[in-house]
Amino acid sequence: MQFIWDSDTLMMPSRPLSDLTWLRVGGPADRLFLPRSEAELAAGLAALEATVPVFPLGMGSNLIVRDGGIRGMVVKLGRGFNHVEIDGEFVTAGAAALDSQVARRAAAAGVDLTFLRTIPGAIGGAVRMNAGCYGRYVADYLVSVRAITREGDPATLSASDLAFGYRHSTLPDGWVLVEATFRAPAGLDPEVLEKAMEDQIARRDATQPTRDRTAGSTFRNPSGASSTGRADDVHDLKAWRLIEAAGMKGARLGGAQMSPKHANFLVNTGDANAADLEALGELVRKRVFETSGIALEWEIMRVGDPAD
Template identity: 65%
Template sequence: MIYDLPAVRGTLTPQKDLSALTWLRVGGPADWLFQPADAEDLSAFLAALGPDVPVFPMGVGSNLIVRDGGLRAVVIRLSQRGFGQIEVNGLEVTAGAAALDGRVATTAAAAGVDLTFLRTIPGSIGGAVRMNAGCYGSYTADVFVSAQAVLRDGTLVTLNADDLRFAYRQSSVPDGAVITSVTLRGVSGDADALATRMQEQLAKRDATQPTKDRSAGSTFRNPAGFSSTGRADDVHDLKAWKVIDDAGLRGARRGGAQMSEKHSNFLINTGGATAADLEGLGEEVRKKVYDSSGITLEWEIMRVGDPT
């Protein structure tokens, strides 16, 4: 698709193959990839971009399937150089949205601030806010202070927790908005003890998850529990891997896609999988789990773009 794009100080690339930018290594091209130099460059670009031009903010591709036909949009991806800085001020940690979750955790820990739950979460801190990423019973919402963002019309804004309405594995970031930096507040801790805890977390992750395979983390959200009144609540004692196992789908395959033998809620590219293989296997799992247990699994991995 042809767009009338404004001049930028960053980088604009036409027909950018997105497969190399996703952890699953699948997907077709974006019409354009925009990598802004800084927040002001991003703001000016969006302000001048026609409102009818679709945009898609993309993190590091750790929780994403881009379909084989690619994306008819301008994909916006923040760079480590422009948006990867991390600063610690007392118990508050401010990180550019492209900073990796693990690096935020280790930088904070070295300064005696406990954000250790982020250490084993794949992706960037901007994505962690969008998904309300969590681990070991802690969520991004628990430590969130504020985020800087650029809205689709180019306006620079500060978003607080009320704006984002955090819920399980989701938040309400405005459509087309790009988070540029995040401020979190941890609790005080001993730096050595925090480092030890993170090493233990990494060892536990490596022992239970297919960290050496091409995956996008957990494929499906854990099913919601039910309160004593029978209404769905935010209890997630029932695990997605368990209902997948109960349906006999550990190790299930389609083309080059597989539900991991090591952890059955991890969808992996064994080599040569297409996006259609991966999404198709996921949908097959959802159907068979529903047929087996009556539970509808909800995707945690985002799927975007055209099938062909």
């Protein structure tokens, strides 16, 4: 197909990204590409100069875009990639489908992917970071994914090809996930699954600052280093405990704050920029290391350039 770079329905130059992330911070992308179909995505990647980096952007729910913005092309998938299809115990979802939407659609069909209900963001990001909660992870259920390579070619990868680890998977630079297929227990009572999700939401809302502007857990739990990704759920060593012990719960820097409700949530109180958020996070890491000797690792992805 012919690809037209100057169509404003597909590609926007110097597009600010702050309104596309949950923390509402960040500078512009050199180019923001909004493909409406896999064909447009493939054509756009194939036409792009080989030296231009590609960054797939999902819901921006676990992301800090620095104030100087992102060099290269940011790809954001839209409605053409949010389908959900269920066939027995198999659930196939587009990369832009919300995790919560997939969980609810599956539950209505008697398929148990309820762990996705409280995970913010979309399926593409959930696969990339092996998202999980309450002892269940994407790696436990993923069968395969489809992607478009940096060169614009279709590719299919099995779950084992992604080499899942704790909050991690492997995917070549510039590849864009477009679809994922899961296999989960089926034939269950939809009402029981719906009740389980309601309980999860209540538990989350009671312990996390869900009404604040955050990006989910800021730092990885130090024990979460196993290849299964489960160690963090059974070990007592939690990032929030270390942050509290270091006296950093509720700490503020500019418009950034470590949540008074949950110490491992970084909050934009209203006027923070990316530099405030990242600097506060680094200060927390410094204080935790001074008090415990443990170096916390960021779970929030930080991308782009600082402001000049």
